[in-house]
Structure formats: C-alpha cells, structure tokens
Amino acid sequence: MAGPVDLSQVHAALDRLRHQLCHCGLRGECLGCRGVEMVRAQVEAVAAAASQPILMQVAQEAAMKDMAARFEQMAERLMSDPELRRAAEEMQQRVMSDPEARRLLEELMRRLGPPPD
Numbered sequence: 001m002a003g004p005v006d007l008s009q010v011h012a013a014l015d016r017l018r019h020q021l022c023h024c025g026l027r028g029e030c031l032g033c034r035g036v037e038m039v040r041a042q043v044e045a046v047a048a049a050a051s052q053p054i055l056m057q058v059a060q061e062a063a064m065k066d067m068a069a070r071f072e073q074m075a076e077r078l079m080s081d082p083e084l085r086r087a088a089e090e091m092q093q094r095v096m097s098d099p100e101a102r103r104l105l106e107e108l109m110r111r112l113g114p115p116p117d
Helices: 008-021 031-050 054-079 082-097 099-112
Strands: none
Touching (some): 008 031, 008 082, 082 099
C-alpha cells in the first residue's frame, strides 16, 4: 500500500488557477470557481482511491467510472449552453497558458492512464 499522497503542489496550482479564472470575488459562485473545485475533488478522489489496497481499488474503480460518466453527462449539458461553452473554452485556454498548471494536468493525465476505448 502506498504512503500518504502529497497533493500540496496540485492544490497550490489549482488555487493560482482559481484566482485567474474567478469572476465572483472567490465566493464560489462563478464557473471558474466551481470548475476548479470540481477538478480539486476529482484529484483528491483519484489520490484516495489509488492509495487504497487493491480490493478497495476494484470497488472504487466502479464508483470512479460512474463519477466520470456523470461528469461527462454534466459537461455535455453545460456545453449545450453557448455562454457556458465560451466560458469553458476561455478557462481551458487559461489553464493551458499557465505552464505549471499545464504540467500538473499532464502529469495527472499520465497517472490516470490512457482513456478507455
């Protein structure tokens, strides 16, 4: 079993990103704040699941697949709104323009593995 996972760098990068994306004064009301917190929760869930014994990982994998499916459905509903789509595209551009945030996201994606077929 793996030891404690240090997510401090990921949290610091997400905090910096939230400051860049926020339109509500960090009250958690805008798409930028909510999106960053959603990503934060996913990172914590992945780290928690990956640090569990293998039998727990098998059980949690099903829950993660369900969460991913729900996230995908929510994203599809959000992207059907033109204003939210533009905001999401702007958020993506900001994330990818921050070298540290981009590096952390790429590292996270490598750790998660290739997308399922």
